[in-house]
Amino acid sequence: SVMRIDTISIFPEYFAPLHLSLIGKAIDHGLLEVSSHDLREFTHDRHRSVDDTPYGGGAGMVMKPEPWGEALDSILEQLPSPRRRPVLVVPTPSGRPFTQHAAAELAGAEHLVFACGRYEGIDHRVLDWADEHFELHELSLGDYVLNGGEVAALAMIEAIVRLVPGVIGNPDSLVEESYSASTRGMLEYPVYTKPSQWRGLEVPGVLLSGDHGAVDAWRALRSREITAARRPDLLDQESPDRP
Numbered sequence: 603s604v605m606r607i608d609t610i611s612i613f614p615e616y617f618a619p620l621h622l623s624l625i626g627k628a629i630d631h632g633l634l635e636v637s638s639h640d641l642r643e644f645t646h647d648r649h650r651s652v653d654d655t656p657y658g659g660g661a662g663m664v665m666k667p668e669p670w671g672e673a674l675d676s677i678l679e680q681l682p683s684p685r686r687r688p689v690l691v692v693p694t695p696s697g698r699p700f701t702q703h704a705a706a707e708l709a710g711a712e713h714l715v716f717a718c719g720r721y722e723g724i725d726h727r728v729l730d731w732a733d734e735h736f737e738l739h740e741l742s743l744g745d746y747v748l749n750g751g752e753v754a755a756l757a758m759i760e761a762i763v764r765l766v767p768g769v770i771g772n773p774d775s776l777v778e779e780s781y782s783a784s785t786r787g788m789l790e791y792p793v794y795t796k797p798s799q800w801r802g803l804e805v806p807g808v809l810l811s812g813d814h815g816a817v818d819a820w821r822a823l824r825s826r827e828i829t830a831a832r833r834p835d836l837l838d839q840e841s842p843d844r845p
């Protein structure tokens with residue numbers, strides 16, 4: 603089934619990279635349709651304004667609700683009916699954390715719409731209205747501040763689309779990943795390839811031994827060492843199926 607992704611932003615050119623590499627191939631193979639919409643197409647004044655001063659005062663500008671309403675209407679009107687409610691993802695610093703679990707959940711959606719804000723954010727009535735017409739997800743990319751939602755949307759789209767069957771060439775490469783079920787939240791072990799000697803640096807001998815048991819043990823040990831050092835919080839999730 604074809605997954606459709608629509609993005610709405612005042613910088614639609616941010617999404618041109620999606621047409622490159624893996625995602626580009628998925629689009630060429632008809633597995634994925636990506637359309638980027640310019641929010642200013644839904645303004646009607648001479649200055650094509652999308653922002654105004656905030657009620658209640660404060661610094662910065664807030665994105666006006668009308669252009670967003672018309673942009674979202676236009677997406678809903680283009681849907682084949684009867685349709686399931688499309689998913690609307692709104693990247694925001696105040697959102698629920700975007701995790702691999704959220705990516706897997708969203709990878710099952712038929713139609714994803716990303717509303718990318720700028721300035722101090724979007725008039726909250728847009729989210730209130732959208733909650734009635736979409737399955738709304740306000741998501742944060744992480745605990746750092748960006749200038750807008752586009753970079754967050756690009757990252758989320760990549761994390762989601764690579765989980766869609768057929769998009770990634772080799773599905774095996776998805777199995778043993780950080781944050782995936784099989785690694786149970788452990789970080790990746792170090793990887794090596796030829797040449798076995800490089801600038802005087804060797805590859806760990808066990809990896810050249812052909813002893814797959816020893817290789818697995820070495821990798822498990824390195825994962826645990828690296829996770830304990832960098833992400834002890836992931837180890838606290840002592841799950842019953844991890845000794």
Ligand SMILES: Nc1cc(-c2ccc3ccn(Cc4ccccc4)c3c2)n[nH]1
Nearest residue numbers: 693694695719720743744748749750751
């Ligand atoms: N994880 C994450 C998401 C964002 C994000 C998403 C959308 C928007 C729209 C405007 N801004 C700028 C902004 C900065 C701080 C406070 C309010 C607005 C955005 C930031 N930053 N960090």
